Amino acid sequence: MxxxxxxxxxxxxxxxxxxxxxxxxxxxxxxxxxxxxxxxxxxxxxxxxxxxxxxxxxxxxxxxxxxxxxxxxxxxxxxxxxxxxxxxxxxxxxxxxxxxxxxxxVTEEHDRSDALRAERARTAFLGEAGNRLGTSLHRDEVLRATTTLAVPYLADVAVVLPRPATSAEPHGRWTRHADGEPTPTSGPAPATLTSTVPVLAEALAGDLTEPVPWQDGAFTDLATMLPPGFGAPGAVLVCPMPGADGSAGALLLVRRTGRAGFDEREIELAREFAARAGAALATADLHGEQAHLARVLQASLLPPELPAVPGVTVAGGYRAAGDTLRIGGDFYEVFPHPRGALFALGDVCGRGVSAAVLTGRVRQSLQTLRLVEQRPLELIHLLNRALFDAPDAARRSQFTTLLLGSLDRGPTGVDVRIAGGGHPAPLLVTTDGTVTSVPVGGTAVGALTAARFAETRVHLDPGDLLLAYTDGVTEARGPRDAEMFGEARLRAALGSAAGQPPAALIDLVLQEVDDWLDGQAHDDIAMLAVRASVPS
Missing domain, CATH: 3.30.450.20 (PAS domain)
Structure with missing residues (x-):
């Protein structure tokens, strides 16, 4: 077939x-x-x-x-x-x-693609917001970042009303950024703003938990915060900005007339963004408070400006281990009195803030005790007892090495009495460049209730210089083989600078130590130089 x-x-x-x-x-x-x-x-x-x-x-x-x-x-x-x-x-x-x-x-396919693109854009927006807000630790930076991030992605104009930081501004200030403006601007909020913009008072008080949209509202006071010529808002979204202990402020998102209002996805995105901005603002406020406290503490803990003392020239040098707060455990003090002065130089056990706290305690104790006792050996015994009598003495294990001396002018120079508490011996630099050690001895202050302290005496002829220093100088380690700077190098530097003013000598030593360290980390450093004046 x-x-x-x-x-x-x-x-x-x-x-x-x-x-x-x-x-x-x-x-x-x-x-x-x-x-x-x-x-x-x-x-x-x-x-x-x-x-x-x-x-x-x-x-x-x-x-x-x-x-x-x-x-x-x-x-x-x-x-x-x-x-x-x-x-x-x-x-x-x-x-x-x-x-x-x-x-x-392809409607469903197209909708899925649109939804995917929208989700990617949302994720990218929140990612950028997290990066910028997370690295902003100052209040003004957070306010600027919040408003610029929101425009034009979420709105044509974004206004942040932070919770007033002080009672001096009961209505606070606003920060605004508008599409087309180069930078955010700010100004005082009208006193009647919270009564004319719906739910704004609740948002600032922390009573509003979700964003509330308003369409075609007659927001008279809001117009004062909008750019000139913006016209009546077409849609406004009031977003609470929650903080750590309540409301950090409110975010107002404003769209022009003719632009679509806020849909559910946009409201949810605005809620999440405002929450991140509120957390960043609360963190910035906390950082600001801590920075202010640190500045106050720093001012009280940094070495003081040295007073003028008749018959001698004094100079101090200080370098904290790390430059974050510039405070540490090394210190010096000079207290003038009619016959001359008392001086102290010490090294508290530890570093950083905890050491600085004990430094402040020692300095405050010396400030008080010197009013009743000016003999160095007796004064160091009183200081040791005062440290053990502190309320938290039983819970701490901190102590300080210390040199405590008195300067008494005489007809041929300056008589120096030095009491020691486990501190490196000071160095005497004569006018001919000879450098000798002045041994003192003793045990650390605050380490033992029955501590033993020692005292020695030295005479400074006119032009002679006495340098007290902490072990941060001699124990500075260089980058090669971690070798220490050592007392021999210190003596050589002092001998080469004999006859120079105390301030110049200290600058020279600090420079040589810096060169030796070559950028390496170092311990706290403190120096105090006393030179007997040369008759004119």
Whole structure:
């Protein structure tokens, strides 16, 4: 039996029941055109998606503008929004200048793509907000970052009303950024603002937990915070900015008339953004309070400006281990009295703030005790007892090494009495450059209730200099083999600077120690130089 095969390019008859059933069962629209561009066939999905198109319709003039434009421009694809649906079509050429169009409903696919792009944009926005707000530790920086981030992504104008920091500004100040403005601006908030803008008072008080949108409100006082010529707001979103202990402020997002209002996703995004901004603002306020406290403590703990003492020239040098607060455990003091002066130089055990606290205690105790006792050995015993009598003495294990001396002017120079509490011996530098140690001895102050302290005496002829220093000088370690600066290098530096003013000598020693360290970390350093005046 002989079988005749139909050529592959021979189409099935359009009215064949099987062909029609197959075409109507497709999930995409199919329509064909003849040589003149008129529709010759539509399947069921084509009738559903393109009800304006019928057999005989000339596609170049059909009501679907995107499809008509594709036909006239001889394009093989088109995208169109039609009857609330997103359509995407592709054309395939058939024999005899005929064409077939395949049209798909990609509405859901398009919506998913839009949702994905929106989510990516939301994630990118919150990521940038987290980076900028997380690195802003100053109040003004947070306010500027909050307003500039929100515009134009969330609104045309963003206004932040932080909770007033002081009672001096009961209504606070606003910070605003508008689309088109180069930088944020600020100004005082009107006294009646909270009564004219709905729920703003609740947001500032911490009673509002979710953003509240307002459309076409008559916000008279809000206009004073908007750019000139902005006009009436089309939509306003009041967002609470929660802080650590209540409200940190309120964020107002303002859109122009004609721009769509805030939908649910935008309100949720604004809520999350305002929460991050509130946390950053609360952190900045806390940082500001701590910085102010640190400055106050720093001013009280830094070495004082040395007073003038008749008959001698004094100079001090100080370098804290690390420059964060510039306070540490090394200290010096000079207390003038009618016959000369008392001086102290010490090194508290430890570093940083904890050492600085004990430093302050020692200095305050000396300030008080010197009023009743000015003999160095007796005074150091009183100081030791005072440290053990402190309320937290049983809980601490801190102590200080100390040199405590008195300067008494005489007819041929200065007599010096020095009491020691476990501190490195001071060095005597004579006018001829000779450097000798002045041993003192003793145990650390505050370490033992029955501590033993020692005392020695030395005479300074005119031009002689006595240098007291902490072990941060001699124990400074260089970058090579961690070798210490050592007393020998210190002596050499002092001998080369003999005859120079005390301040110049201390600067020289600090410079040589810095050169030796070559940028390495170091311990606290303190020095006090006393030189007997040369008669004029």
């Amino acid at each position: 002989t079988t005749t095969r139909q050529p592959r390019d021979t189409p099935l008859p359009a009215d064949a029941p099987l062909a029609r059933e197959l075409l109507d069962g497709l999930a995409e629209a199919v329509l064909t055109t003849d040589e003149t561009g008129r529709v010759t066939l539509l399947n069921a999905m084509a009738v559903r998606l393109l009800p304006e198109v019928a057999v005989g319709t000339e596609l170049s003039r059909c009501p679907v503008a995107a499809l008509a434009h594709a036909v006239t421009s001889d394009a093989d694809r088109f995208d169109a929004d039609h009857h609330g649906r997103r359509l995407r079509g592709a054309r395939r050429r058939l024999v005899g200048h005929r064409f077939v169009w395949y049209v798909r409903d």
